Amino acid sequence: MISRIVDNPIKTLFILFSLTIGFAYYAFFSTNKLIVDFSLEQMFPENDPERDKYDQFRSEFSREDDKFLLIYSCDDPLSRENIKKLSVIDELINKIVGVQQTTSLSNIQENEEFLFDETLDDSTWEAHKEMVLDHPLYTNLVISEDGNSGAIFVDMKDDVNNQTLRENLFKEIDIGLEIHGRDWDWYEAGIPVLRTRYVELVSKERSIFIPLGGLVVILILFFVFRQVNCVVLPMTSIFITLIWVSALMAYLGITINLISYLTYILILIIGCSNCIHILMKYHECVEQEDGNIKLAVRRVIKELGGALFLTSLTTAVGFFSLMMTNIRITQEFGFVLGVGVVLMFIVAIITIPIILLYLPSPPQHHIKRLISQSDSFSVDKIDASTKKFPYPILVLSILFLIISFIGLKSIDYNISILDDLRPGNSLYDDIMYVDKNFGGTLPLEIVISNFNSSTTNKDSSSLDNIFNLDFLTKADEFESKIEEISHIKKAISMNDYIKVIANFWEPERGMALPEYDDDIYDYLDLAPSNIGTNLFNSDSTKYRITCRVGNIRSKVADSLKVDVQSIFDEVFNGGNQEVLISGSTLLALRTQGFLIRDLTTSFILAFIIIFISMVILFRSIRLSLISILPTIIPLVAAAAIMGFSGIKLRPSTAMTFSIALGIAVDDTIHFLARFRQELKKTKDVGLAVSNSILSTGKAIIGTTLVLCMGFFTLYFSELVPNHEFGILATIILIIALISSLLLLPVLLNLFYKHKLK
Structure with missing residues (x-):
């Protein structure tokens, strides 16, 4: 396979670029072209009984x-x-x-x-x-x-x-x-x-951060390599991959939506990481092969291909795990991004080496700076530290892990709908002003079904008319009691309209229900025909109370449903009535709760799959077990920072762990892959570890720099999910770098050498 690629470069590039042109036409110009859809309705779960009840409510009443x-x-x-x-x-x-x-x-x-x-x-x-x-x-x-x-x-x-x-x-x-x-x-x-306004904000962020991410990647590539071709080649590979991914999305009918727009930013950043490893390895092989570019390219594909494939696979597994959620666009996002990472590997490992065949050999001063100088990126100091302070590094790592577990227990998952916005944002400030002065803006819907008192089967055929004084009196008592709940700011029902009409004809009685059943119909006949029609269903058997609540949190929403149900049971006291408590507010908070649960499960599954993949690649359970601690520490540390700093566990932050797991483990895989190569050459664990730090350590630092700077641009986002994603991803990657270059070498020196003896 390697020989075919290297020996037939023109043919390979022709096929690659022909496919890219075809995919570009399909994605952006065909009748099935990619479309943009930022509607929030896509965030509701696909298979959920509460959503079914909500849909039933919307079919019977006005939206x-x-x-x-x-x-x-x-x-x-x-x-x-x-x-x-x-x-x-x-x-x-x-x-x-x-x-x-x-x-x-x-x-x-x-x-x-x-x-x-x-x-x-x-x-x-x-x-x-x-x-x-x-x-x-x-x-x-x-x-x-x-x-x-x-x-x-x-x-x-x-x-x-x-x-x-x-x-x-x-x-x-x-x-x-x-x-x-x-x-x-x-x-x-x-x-x-x-x-x-939320969707407009997301659209605005997309137009800012995708170009900004691209600019950051270009600047860092130039900073690391200081060669134009080492900037153009990675960007070409990334550009091709993005076209292929766009064509895949168009073919599957996946839109650019509230989540999938992040696909382009993530592939841009992750793809750059792969390209840095390829180019660093190429400079190393050119030096070792005395400038023979063809042999250097063969070695790049052969020696780096396996490690790059596994890092791409583990990253893809992190994304694929998102398919376990119950939200369609999250499932699509995980699938597309997982496939995109694999495509990025294929395109980069083919495109960059082949084009390098037609470019002159890198100047010696660049090779010396990147490969020969042991003090580049201070890897010599890192190597010395692992030899001089192995036990302090190990003890500090364990203490750090223990403290992180303490912080992890403090994570708050009590979320609200407006948690995605921060104070100072006009949308957030407007809604909070209205909450304060007009008693809430988010909808809560309560529907009471009135069944015939003589029936025992509560189905649609046994429903009874709500316009009788006995029912309306109980409904009025129920409404009065739920308005005493502090979180319910405003409630309107048919009774309110009936009272207003009755007060007009009988002002001496004040705002009160009529005294007789016949009066109800008389007053309604005198009122405009459309008055209150959205507060009862078409056959007048279901009674709706539409409420407004403030920016309540998920725990309050759960207790609110319990309180309303309790008041209903008290007022109607075993009568032939049923209550439905629903609305987009409760459904959205419920959706976030289930999404967190699904993402936690997917994270655990992703971790297991990645561990098994490492066992298969390295054919060593011991080596894979050694890699667990450096892999876990960054994730637990990020969770601890969430706990200590008050960052809430919401879908965006939960998603970060599945994504960052696949990315963070890349450092460990690259280091262990190089360690095994060096161990075969030297037959000495200590020397193999040092050589790995001095060589691969530079690429790991360079890729981490790119990833961190790329993700950190999201720190400046107005959207809290993007802002927190940028913070947590950056923290995870920095700690993963430290774990891979300090803790992992110490663990190998202390525990792996015994196997050789």
Whole structure:
């Protein structure tokens, strides 16, 4: 195989570049070309009974994720001047394509008359102000409880169900507010806002960090090799691989989405690591073969191919393990990236050596700097340290591991939906402002099914009408009690509308339910036909209470469901009713919890597969066991830093461990592969260890430098997942470098030499 590649370079390159051109056309210009889809809906699990219940809820009721609030802060939201100004803005928003209707102080009505009509006298205006501030429907919907902020409640049309349509809608709103509302402070919140602005932020990050990652890789390659061809060759290999991966994604129908966009950054960084090992080995072989490029290229492929294949395999295994999750786009991300890493190995090990055949031999001063100088990257000092301080290094490593396990126990997995954003980000600040002043923005849905009291089978055929006084009275008691739960900020149900209508006809009774069943239907007949229709299903057998909650955490969400269920059991006391507690908020928090569990399982599986792979490659259980400690320490240390620093265990950080495991173990594999080669030559463990440090140590340091700088660029991301991924990946790689070049040599010197005796 090696002979065919080296002896037929033109043919090999022709096939390679022909395939690349074909793949590029398919990926970017064909009818099946790669598309971008940053919708958050893809993050929901594929097979989950809770999602099935949520989907059933959405099929019976109007969507709860198509409404949002535009909050404005001004001197007095209820003044005549500000209501008039609001009327212009409200009318403008209602004309935007995709807006179903709006509710605001300028258009709310009582008895088919505007509540704040400009023709009202001052006393009536003041009376209406007091009424609105104490209204069960309007408070925290169009006016805050303290009266200092107003809001426009926007209901989108059902067909506005993807990122493109939402972006266009919000763009029109932004333009309108810039023209007519620039004197007010505006805030926005709600699930559509969160989805749209979050995706816009991700898209912005993609346009920044992919080019930035490429620039960092180019600068480091030039810093390490200081030769133009040693920059162009790796970038060519990476570019080819990215085209192949794009074609694979297009063929499988995998989009560039919230997770898969990281594929390009990771292949860019990981691919550069492989290229550095190839080029370092090439410089070494050129020196040993007295400038014979063909023999040097043969040796590069033969001696480095096995180790590079295993490092690519272990890295791919880390990514493939993500396929065990229950989230489709995470599964796709793991598969594509795993295949991409293997393709990167194939392309690099073929393209770079072959093109090197047509380039002049590297200048001697570069070979001397990279290979002959033992003090390059201070590897001579590292070698001396392993000989002079073996036991202190071992003891410190064990102590470090023990401390890390202590920190690991402190990891916090109590996450919230807004944990992906940091204070100072406009989306985060807007939602927190609305949480504080309007009592929460995230939806919580409660649906009560009313079954016939005479039946024992609770199915759709035995459901009973909800518009009877006995049921509505219990529902009203239930709603009153759940509103006492501190995390439920706002709740609206059909009872609220019935009370408002009853109060209009019988003001002396106040906001109360009618006294008789017949009155319920009489009042509803007098009301507008569409009033409250989204709060009960089509056959009037299910009663919906739509609530808003603040930025609750996963543990609070779990206890909240328990509390609501407990109150339901207390109020309905074994009656023929059932309750469903759902909503996108609970589903999202549940999804993250299951994803963490799946990723933890996948990490353990990846570790086992990688260990078995090392046993097969090195044909030595003892050598593989020696490698476990240097491999585990970086991962446990990163987990400890999470525990001590308060970084939460969320899907992004859990994913980091599976990914970083495959990358971090590369250093150990490269070192052990070189150690076995040197051991065959010298028959001396100590000398083999020293030679490995002085040779492969330079490549390991160089690749770690590239990987760390590449990942560390994510430190500056506005998105907390990317920010924390950059921090943790960098920490893991730095500690993996120290473990591979300090601890691993000590372990080999202390424990492996006994086997030779």
